[in-house]
Amino acid sequence: MAILVNEHSRVIIQGITGREGMVRAQLMKDYGTKVVAGVTPGRAGQDVYGVPVYDSVLQAWEKQGPLDVSVIFVPAALVKNAALEAIDAGIKLLVIVPDRVPIHDVLEIAARAAEKGARFVGPNTLGLVSPGKAVLGMIGGRAERAREWFKPGSIGVSSRSGGMTSAISYYLTKAGLGLSTIVHVGGDAVIGLSHPEVMALFEEDPETRMAVMFGEIGTTQEERVADLVESGKFTKPLVAYIGGKAAKSGTRFSHAGAIVEGSRGSYETKVKRLREVGVHVVDAISDIPIKAKEVLGT
Numbered sequence: 001m002a003i004l005v006n007e008h009s010r011v012i013i014q015g016i017t018g019r020e021g022m023v024r025a026q027l028m029k030d031y032g033t034k035v036v037a038g039v040t041p042g043r044a045g046q047d048v049y050g051v052p053v054y055d056s057v058l059q060a061w062e063k064q065g066p067l068d069v070s071v072i073f074v075p076a077a078l079v080k081n082a083a084l085e086a087i088d089a090g091i092k093l094l095v096i097v098p099d100r101v102p103i104h105d106v107l108e109i110a111a112r113a114a115e116k117g118a119r120f121v122g123p124n125t126l127g128l129v130s131p132g133k134a135v136l137g138m139i140g141g142r143a144e145r146a147r148e149w150f151k152p153g154s155i156g157v158s159s160r161s162g163g164m165t166s167a168i169s170y171y172l173t174k175a176g177l178g179l180s181t182i183v184h185v186g187g188d189a190v191i192g193l194s195h196p197e198v199m200a201l202f203e204e205d206p207e208t209r210m211a212v213m214f215g216e217i218g219t220t221q222e223e224r225v226a227d228l229v230e231s232g233k234f235t236k237p238l239v240a241y242i243g244g245k246a247a248k249s250g251t252r253f254s255h256a257g258a259i260v261e262g263s264r265g266s267y268e269t270k271v272k273r274l275r276e277v278g279v280h281v282v283d284a285i286s287d288i289p290i291k292a293k294e295v296l297g298t
Contacts, residue, residue: 001208003180003208018074025051027142030144031141045159067089073098074098075098079240087112090116094118119193150172155178156198158179158183158195160186161214177289177298180205194219196224200233219265239279241283241288
């Protein structure tokens with residue numbers, strides 16, 4: 001199985017006629033994702049790689065039938081309106097790719113999503129992949145590379161870094177370990193699905209045997225994963241790597257969401273808390289596949 005998306009998920013792309021939207025539409029289509037429509041106001045009647053374009057999400061729903069996912073490729077200033085439009089139309093999962101989305105806008109999206117029973121990944125995310133089933137966003141770059149780098153299997157991956165999402169997944173595949181779903185939760189301070197929510201989904205997936213997490217300094221996502229483990233709400237083996245070991249208090253590390261403030265969100269507190277509850281915390285990225293094989297007994 002997989003979490004969030006599979007080969008049956010019906011997907012639309014908001015902003016499909018823009019440069020990024022067109023390129024990523026080709027990736028998703030070529031990979032086998034069920035992209036049924038695109039949305040760009042004023043462009044109804046066009047098509048992109050055979051995908052029909054509509055003026056609104058509601059129009060796409062009326063013409064194509066129920067929709068499961070919207071992948072959003074619009075300028076940051078327009079993300080809020082696009083996301084709210086999709087949520088109000090009834091779509092239950094959004095993948096918000098753009099960065100620099102204002103925090104207040106993200107909070108509005110989160111409030112509406114909670115009200116309507118929807119959820120979102122991002123903003124500032126490369127997206128997610130359920131290998132062999134579907135790609136949402138831009139992970140892999142090209143369909144051929146995504147197929148080569150990410151093989152189906154039983155390890156779930158959750159990462160706060162786009163580059164490390166691909167790198168860790170690639171290293172696991174090269175070590176002969178297949179993946180159930182790969183999720184880049186995004187690097188911003190305020191996001192939709194975070195590590196704990198993703199881990200909860202992996203816990204429910206019968207074919208995900210273990211998880212790998214790339215964490216960073218800043219926020220309390222990793223500490224909240226430790227809380228899940230301690231409370232028995234996440235019971236599967238977990239291998240984790242935390243970036244930002246050398247960062248000092250007040251330092252931003254790589255992403256807007258990776259900044260240490262006093263002792264909160266520091267490398268030391270995250271590693272200590274995760275190890276306390278039995279998470280396998282490794283000291284190098286290269287140790288992840290080694291530890292994963294050891295834990296799985298392969």
